[in-house]
Amino acid sequence: MAVRNISDVNPNDNAAPLEVRVIRTWQPFLFQNEHCYLFVDSRGDAIEAYGNRRDKALFESKFSVGLCYRISKYLSKKARNSHNVVPSNATIHLGRSTIFEPIVGVDIPHQYFNFMPYESLRARENMHFLLTDYIGRFDRFTSDTRTTSGKRLMKFLLEDANERFIEVALWEEIADAVDKEALVNTPFPCIVAVTSMKVLRFKNLQLASTAATHLYGNPTIQDVSDLANRFRERYAGINMDDRYTLPIANILAKNPVDYMEVKFSCIASIVSYNPRRSWFYKGCTVCKKKLGSREDALICDDHHDAPQPKYLYCINCTIADSTGNATVTIFDIPFQSVIKIPCNELVIQ
Ligand SMILES: [Zn+2]
Known part of the structure; x- marks a missing residue:
């Protein structure tokens, strides 16, 4: 037949x-x-x-x-x-x-993908039966933890050809199957294809694994060499360790929507403090979130039994470099590292 x-x-x-x-x-x-x-x-x-x-x-x-x-x-x-x-x-x-x-000697592809571009993801949001293949440059792992129910949850960032980042969340055995070291040590650019993902939204868009998800590092398909070349051109002359350290003006020029998951650094001076804003708050000793008042008591919504609230810095100030200035809020640990006094002590003084 x-x-x-x-x-x-x-x-x-x-x-x-x-x-x-x-x-x-x-x-x-x-x-x-x-x-x-x-x-x-x-x-x-x-x-x-x-x-x-x-x-x-x-x-x-x-x-x-x-x-x-x-x-x-x-x-x-x-x-x-x-x-x-x-x-x-x-x-x-x-x-x-x-x-x-x-059968042998037949010319059948070794892989199959049906990649969706970043622009199409929003239309697939929360449509749990519509699974998505996606490809991008592996940027870095952002977390690898267990949820309160003990499930492993690994997250990393993928960047597409147009400088848009998306968070990828892999659960349980899908995460267990990932060779993290191999990904991190792959020479630049490490192109990753993820298959059968669900498009979700928490704060931002996220691709979450399903039982059918597979992850491929540098799969041998034409899209990969094209993508890799685009990243080589874009990052030519840029030290990958410093790629998110930018002057203030360059950070402000970026569209926040495309960089939700990226943390930037800049080298700047604090030029003024905003005296109209409070410089500390009472936070939860466990999660540092601001406490809410409930029947004369201050409590954290997530940690009802947490001991004594803690004073934590939230410094509203203006920073500047040679390219511009920006209003920022500096939270507890970073500010303490600047002035070397814990917030609790300074409040008591
Ligand atoms: Zn808390």
């Missing part, structure tokens, strides 16, 4: 063989009794396949991720809206009798 292209597979048609490479595998979050695979064909189109989870060992004795197979005796079904790893209206159901014949 002739081989069918993935783009020609329709729900419930008779199963003409497919020739594909198995690209990825994952355990879907919503369908705990299933296991999923991603297949791509020689034209670069991809389709999702799934089978019963209890047959996972059987399937994986018949095929391996990364290799190519002629697949027959499968069922084509309508794609479910929870399965939008690829834009396709059909999905492949693998059964115990599905046949996988290894």
